[in-house]
Amino acid sequence: MEKVAIVILNWNGQQMLEKYLPSVLQYSRDEATVYVADNASTDDSIELLRTHYPQVELVLLDKNWGFAEGYNKALSQIDAEYYLLLNSDIEVTHHWLTPLIEYMDAHQDTAACQPKLLSIFDKDRFEYAGASGGFLDKYGYPFCRGRIFETVEADNGQYDDVADILWATGAALMIRSKDFWEVKGFDGRFFAHNEEIDMCWRLRIKGRRIVCIPDSYVYHVGGGTLPKGNPMKTYLNFRNNLTMLYKCLPDEQLNHVMRWRWFLDYLAAWQTLLMNRNFGDFKAIYRARKAFKAWKKDFKADRREIQKWRRVEKIPEQKDFSLLWQYYAKGRKLFSALPQ
Structure with missing residues (x-):
């Protein structure tokens, strides 16, 4: 069993892979194996990977299963203690993996965690999709440390403490494989959106912790597959x-x-x-x-x-x-x- 498997789910994301995969390989290769799980892309994603990134492991799926079921099917083929689900439009940073691994190793009651998510376009500002960890209000509306509805805060270190959260962003989510499968993974019927909140909530119901670890931070493009307003x-x-x-x-x-x-x-x-x-x-x-x-x-x-x-x-x-x-x-x- 591997220690950490970084798994990037791809569907026609050749341009994102070209731009952001190099940072993942540069800053992660000593601590994790990098996989790309492909949802039957019709662009040149696979040719790109085979030609320029032979060190990346490929998991080829037979059709576009969406985010939720695509990850379920891909992760079922990977044997690792920790899965790190990573969007293809993420730029990672030096030493980003170490705080996540060290925290998870030291806290066996924690099922999943996320780094701090910042905007690739304004690196001093949080990114909408997860900021510094997610919560829900009483009626099911999600919000984050650093983002409420359309208001996205500047990152001035105000949320740099490790914090218990309800949900970790699916854009950069580390989870114990044991916990992932004990709650049956993502709900594949969702196809995409809210699947990580749903899964993390189920883990919290079981008494497992979800945390944000801001010592680790990454930069996210966001909205690449279905842009806001779609x-x-x-x-x-x-x-x-x-x-x-x-x-x-x-x-x-x-x-x-x-x-x-x-x-x-x-x-x-x-x-x-x-x-x-x-x-x-x-x-x-x-x-x-x-x-x-x-x-x-x-x-x-x-x-x-x-x-x-x-x-x-x-x-x-x-x-x-x-x-x-x-x-x-x-x-x-x-x-x-x-x-x-």
């Missing part, structure tokens, strides 16, 4: 977020939260249409609500099993407040300003 991204985010809530919320919260989400989701749809003139996202939210209603029954067994796993009744990283109320009504746009 209706498909909106659809997947809403559908998968509702499904995650249905699976993971405790019985005493489920009905209350789902009633509020019905109201808040349709409010978001109409706000998108009337204020932003965005008919694509308006339709995407309605489609997502309809899709969730149609496939909800398929997750009843998942919900029963997950609730049986419960070792933590109250997860501190799932906050009791409404993020919408804090952000829009009270004007609290920084993580440090939220109720602690």
Whole structure:
């Protein structure tokens, strides 16, 4: 068994691999084996790797399985103590792996961790996808140390402490292989978006810790596959977020939260249409609500099993407040300003 396997999931990402894979090889080769798992790309990704990067191990999948199931299928073929899932649009830094490995080795109660995620375009600012670790509010809205909705903070060292979080970003996620498979990996039905939050939440329900380790930091492009404002991204985010809530919320919260989400989701749809003139996202939210209603029954067994796993009744990283109320009504746009 290897110690660390860095696994980059690729689909038609030749340009990203050309630009950012060299930093991964330069700063990781002494501590990990680098894999590229390819979701049946139709560009020249595989030719690039075979010609210029023969030291990279290839896992070739038979079709585009998406992020969630693509990783499930690829990781099932890799024997390592730690998987490090890494987006192809990540630039890593010198000594980035060591703090992650050392922390995981020293803290057996920790299932997964992430480095600090900074923007490749403004290296003194957090990056939207994970910043310095993720949380959820009471209605399932994700936010991070360093990012709430559209407000992304400058990194002034204010979140440089190791912190327990609810979810670690899938852009750069280190996880024990044992923990990954004990919760059955990602939910492949999600295809993409919210799958890492869903998996990390299941780990927290089992009493396992998720942490951010800011001594390690990387730079992320972000939005490379489905850019912000894409209706498909909106659809997947809403559908998968509702499904995650249905699976993971405790019985005493489920009905209350789902009633509020019905109201808040349709409010978001109409706000998108009337204020932003965005008919694509308006339709995407309605489609997502309809899709969730149609496939909800398929997750009843998942919900029963997950609730049986419960070792933590109250997860501190799932906050009791409404993020919408804090952000829009009270004007609290920084993580440090939220109720602690």
